[in-house]
Amino acid sequence: MTKIITKDLLDQFKLEVVAGKDGLDREIIMSDISRPGIELTGYFRYYPKKRLQLLGKTEMSYYKDLTSKDRADRAKRMCTPETPGIVVSRGMDIPEELAEACDEANVPLIRSPYKTTRVVSRLTNFLEAKFAPFTAMHGVLVDIYGVGVLITGQSGVGKSETALELVKRGHRLVADDSVEIRQEDYDRLIGSSPPLIEHLLEIRGLGIINVMTLFGAGSVRSYKKISYVINLESWDEKKQYDRLGLEEETMKIIDVDVPKATLPVRPGRNLAVIIEVAAMNFRLKQMGVNAAEEFSSRLTTMIDESGSKLGSDYDM
Missing domain, CATH: 3.40.50.300 (P-loop containing nucleotide triphosphate hydrolases)
Known part of the structure; x- marks a missing residue:
């Protein structure tokens, strides 16, 4: 199976590393991308930690509205040893608590200047092509x-x-x-x-x-x-x-x-x-x-017409 590390994304999409540079050799093992929305509220029971995480405008706006203590808690819980990286779209400013948590856990924090939908689409297409059978x-x-x-x-x-x-x-x-x-x-x-x-x-x-x-x-x-x-x-x-x-x-x-x-x-x-x-x-x-079906249809029509004509001759 093809081995993909987080650094490959930088080479492919020219992304900016904001924090967690020591973790760029982390392996990405699946093409699925997660947008941690409900996790930012504090619910991490089903957190897909092995996926690449992406924070768009909606997630980042909610995250910035949290208290400093909650921001630090959510960032720390998102940065697990298995998480290959966190991508921030639209070139948005990175909260200090998120950057510190990524540095501490060596989780690459990457920023893209493009819109969230474009980033998701390009990353997904790239990873699916790499992990395809x-x-x-x-x-x-x-x-x-x-x-x-x-x-x-x-x-x-x-x-x-x-x-x-x-x-x-x-x-x-x-x-x-x-x-x-x-x-x-x-x-x-x-x-x-x-x-x-x-x-x-x-x-x-x-x-x-x-x-x-x-x-x-x-x-x-x-x-x-x-x-x-x-x-x-x-x-x-x-x-x-x-x-x-x-x-x-x-x-x-x-x-x-x-x-x-x-x-x-x-x-x-x-x-x-x-x-x-x-x-x-x-x-x-x-x-x-x-062409073959057209010929077969013509042949069938000709046979039917010949059969009808032959039947008419017998009637006479």
Whole structure:
């Protein structure tokens, strides 16, 4: 699991450390953020002390209205050994009692100049991305007309060569050979390349090539949402392949079912063009246009009309 410490927030969001600088190496173990409102009244029975704490305008206004003794008590109880840090939004002034408690307990007290909702949103998105479920898959990820297509298949089936042809046709490479995948939402998978092989493509007989150097910065992407999976497999004469496109196959990656198509590989098939068309057809389906269903509907209508006409001839 990714390890996040409070100091990482400073580097990412350029926040100001007001107090508790000795605690910047505290580990953040969850993406949830707490706004201690009821705790400021003195109720700490269910205080989520392991979460990052955020004080907005409402919480700080109430806190400043307390007596000096109560402010010191609330601050001391908020600053536990497990608390990764306290964030104050809107660049508000920090009460002396809060700063002293953070210094004493080594709890980082951080200030942001932005509005509370923006701070919560950015911190939450950052932490959820870091703590998202993670896996790695053997394959190639390419951005084709805005569709993140994960090309899978056995080693040597032609995935990298197909990706090279797609890049030559103007599409963008995200990852080759190994694709790191994070589930950033219940239905959102983000694929990226390991840093070691980023922008690199392996072509058997040719070796390693740098796609960005050869084709320019517009030929690569750092990450992309995975929307479609295309599995390449050697042509099997005994196997029946879908010829209409009515069968909807899916592939489960972490907790997400991703639409999938299987393409048989044999000499003479231009896989790059087929995958390109598959991506465009996938976009059409997302827009409500399904050629296979339209054909099936036409065929059904024609059969019904033929049956009705045949019945009329018999009646005569």
